[in-house]
Amino acid sequence: MESGGASPMPSASRTSTPTATSTVHSNLSQVTSVDDVADPSLPKKTKICVYCGSSPGKNPVYMQAARDLARVMAENNIGLVYGGGTVGLMGELARSLVALAGPDSVHGIIPEALVRYERDPNYTSRTRAAAAQAKAEGGDTRQLVDSTNGEPNSEANGAAETKAADGTDGTDGLAIPAEEVFGKTTVVKDMHTRKRIMAQEVLQAGPGSGFIALSGGYGTFEELLETSTWNQLGIHNKGVCVLNINGFYDGLFAWIRTSVDEGFISEGNSGIIAEAKTAEDAILALRDYKVAPSVLKLSWDKQ
Numbered sequence: 244m245e246s247g248g249a250s251p252m253p254s255a256s257r258t259s260t261p262t263a264t265s266t267v268h269s270n271l272s273q274v275t276s277v278d279d280v281a282d283p284s285l286p287k288k289t290k291i292c293v294y295c296g297s298s299p300g301k302n303p304v305y306m307q308a309a310r311d312l313a314r315v316m317a318e319n320n321i322g323l324v325y326g327g328g329t330v331g332l333m334g335e336l337a338r339s340l341v342a343l344a345g346p347d348s349v350h351g352i353i354p355e356a357l358v359r360y361e362r363d364p365n366y367t368s369r370t371r372a373a374a375a376q377a378k379a380e381g382g383d384t385r386q387l388v389d390s391t392n393g394e395p396n397s398e399a400n401g402a403a404e405t406k407a408a409d410g411t412d413g414t415d416g417l418a419i420p421a422e423e424v425f426g427k428t429t430v431v432k433d434m435h436t437r438k439r440i441m442a443q444e445v446l447q448a449g450p451g452s453g454f455i456a457l458s459g460g461y462g463t464f465e466e467l468l469e470t471s472t473w474n475q476l477g478i479h480n481k482g483v484c485v486l487n488i489n490g491f492y493d494g495l496f497a498w499i500r501t502s503v504d505e506g507f508i509s510e511g512n513s514g515i516i517a518e519a520k521t522a523e524d525a526i527l528a529l530r531d532y533k534v535a536p537s538v539l540k541l542s543w544d545k546q
Contacts, residue, residue, distance in 0.1 A: 287449035290322040291529065292441045294466040295332035296459030305458045306335050308488045308522070312457065313339035315522040317348070321451070324444045326437070327353025327428050329420050332457050337425045349426025350444065352437050358419065358430060438466065446479050453482035453529035458491045471515050477539040482532025484517040486525045492518070 299306050309332045316323060323340050326333055328351070337349050420428050431437050445452045456467040471483050485492045496518065502508040517532065519525035 287447070288320065288322050289451040290324055290445055290448035291316065291452060291526075292324040292445045292454045292470075293336060293457060294326070294454065294459060294463045294470075295336065295457035296463055297326075297328045297331040297333050298460070299331050299335070300458055302489060304489050305332060305491075308332075308457055308486060309336040310339045311522040312336060312455070312486065312525065313343060315526055316340055317343035319526060320344075321526070322347075322448070323349045323426070324441050325349070325351055326441075326462075327351030327420075327430075328357070329425055332459065334425070336457070341424060341426050346422045346426045351420065351426060351428045352440050353428065353430055354434055354437050355430050355432060438469070442470070442473070442479070445481055451526070451530040453484065453532060455525050455529070456483075456485045456492075458486075458488060464495075467516070474515050474534065475512055475539065480534045482517060482529035483515060484519055484525050484528040484532075486522065487518050487520055 293312065295309065296305075313323075313336050315321075317340055323337065325337060328334055329337070333351075337351060340348050419430065420426075422428070429440070431440065445454065454467070454470045456463055467483070467485065470479075473479050474481070474483055485495065487493070487496075495516070499508060499513055499516070503510055503513050517528040519528050
């Protein structure tokens with residue numbers, strides 16, 4: 244089934260201008276998270292879930308795009324939700340935003356199995372034993388989340404901090420990123436929990452929240468297309484945008500056009516994924532995103 248979920252897409256030839264940057268800043272920079280204030284009546288903080296690779300890519304423009312996005316997010320007080328890695332575009336984005344806006348601006352969510360893989364081998368971070376000690380002293384915010392309900396699991400936490408994944412005593416167990424470098428990290432049981440929590444943070448956040456894809460591989464494409472499908476099915480109404488650097492996503496948009504021409508995607512759904520060429524335009528695309536009236540209105544809360 245198809246439904247309309249189009250949004251105004253920034254022109255492929257659109258470039259960043261001081262006016263565009265200042266417009267985003269003036270409209271979003273004063274938004275404050277209800278998590279940070281006592282009055283829940285104040286507007287919620289804007290949050291963006293960014294999908295991107297755990298590799299840096301061969302062209303330095305991709306890492307620069309991650310830094311540019313971090314800068315624009317910091318300028319506009321936008322929080323980051325991401326996959327929790329410390330390498331590649333993921334690590335550069337998180338590290339850059341924390342350096343500009345502090346640890347509270349970033350929340351990484353990573354499955355336990357990927358903690359070792361998506362971590363810089365040259366970066367010395369805390370082992371589980373050290374994390375347990377830090378937590379006992381009130382200085383660690385790491386949580387191990389139960390995949391059954393997405394809530395912190397105290398029993399799982401206790402096991403995690405005394406036993407490493409390889410069954411050792413935890414002195415050389417899974418290492419978690421230092422919060423002062425990469426922000427808060429939540430370790431979950433599986434990929435499904437990771438994606439669900441990432442989406443929930445965005446859906447519960449303030450105006451202008453949404454999903455942005457930087458360059459990446461299979462995982463980035465899978466997350467981008469799943470989020471786009473959820474938009475089409477009416478599961479959420481948040482914006483979805485790709486930051487198309489160096490023509491990386493030209494093939495994606497060619498595929499969408501071919502799918503429309505061949506009758507597999509309706510014309511009304513052809514704009515579900517917005518395109519931006521600059522970080523400023525990506526933020527604007529999410530802020531101005533509009534879902535078409537024909538989007539499926541299904542009762543997902545009853546499923």
